[in-house]
Amino acid sequence: DTEVTQTPKHLVMGMTNKKSLKCEQHMGHRAMYWYKQKAKKPPELMFVYSYEKLSINESVPSRFSPECPNSSLLNLHLHALQPEDSALYLCASSHLPGTATYEQYFGPGTRLTVT
Amino acid sequence: AQTVTQSQPEMSVQEAETVTLSCTYDTSESDYYLFWYKQPPSRQMILVIRQEAYKQQNATENRFSVNFQKAAKSFSLKISDSQLGDAAMYFCAYRSPNTGNQFYFGTGTSLTVIP
Numbered sequence: 720d721t722e723v724t725q726t727p728k729h730l731v732m733g734m735t736n737k738k739s740l741k742c743e744q745h746m747g748h749r750a751m752y753w754y755k756q757k758a759k760k761p762p763e764l765m766f767v768y769s770y771e772k773l774s775i776n777e778s779v780p781s782r783f784s785p786e787c788p789n790s791s792l793l794n795l796h797l798h799a800l801q802p803e804d805s806a807l808y809l810c811a812s813s814h815l816p817g818t819a820t821y822e823q824y825f826g827p828g829t830r831l832t833v834t
Numbered sequence: 835a836q837t838v839t840q841s842q843p844e845m846s847v848q849e850a851e852t853v854t855l856s857c858t859y860d861t862s863e864s865d866y867y868l869f870w871y872k873q874p875p876s877r878q879m880i881l882v883i884r885q886e887a888y889k890q891q892n893a894t895e896n897r898f899s900v901n902f903q904k905a906a907k908s909f910s911l912k913i914s915d916s917q918l919g920d921a922a923m924y925f926c927a928y929r930s931p932n933t934g935n936q937f938y939f940g941t942g943t944s945l946t947v948i949p
Contacts, residue, residue: 750935752937759944760941764936775936815935816929816932816935823881825871
């Protein structure tokens with residue numbers, strides 16, 4: 720199974736709402752990532768978790784709050800977002816360096832619209 | 835941080851013809867991993883091909899092959915017998931085995947396949 724799943728596929732939220740994005744993988748990967756992607760642009764790294772601990776936070780505003788409850792799950796909690804936060808949010812996972820396979824696998828993304 | 839450069843924002847190719855997408859990168863490391871990812875419009879990012887820097891042999895996956903020139907820090911992707919389904923954004927990516935779990939992406943090349 721080389722699948723990363725994300726829910727929901729689409730999300731429309733107001734600037735005062737609280738919502739969460741979910742990501743799941745069952746490939747035994749111990750690194751999980753959140754990216755933000757605008758149309759026709761590369762993914763922008765937001766957060767990286769290694770062994771369920773936050774290892775990279777790319778100066779993301781506090782209105783985005785990541786959580787890694789276990790090695791298979793990754794959440795992104797959203798609160799008081801701005802219209803400029805509208806984008807495709809991608810989850811990805813990979814093995815840690817030093818393993819035989821080292822590519823990232825991406826989920827299909829959540830298309831977020833902030834109104 | 836490593837820099838990955840894709841100098842061709844847009845490319846087009848006739849169906850059944852061959853096209854080459856360019857990628858260069860900047861690094862002082864001797865060991866690293868390189869990838870090409872494909873993202874069709876409104877669809878999932880998928881791995882096309884990967885290359886380990888210590889391997890001199892160029893990677894090949896069916897109609898996709900790379901020209902890896904380590905000294906020149908160049909990693910181009912050749913698509914042979916182009917098909918309509920090859921139309922997508924293509925991203926070149928770099929991963930270091932030493933600097934944790936971060937992947938560095940180029941700015942992408944939008945490939946159009948002309949019937």
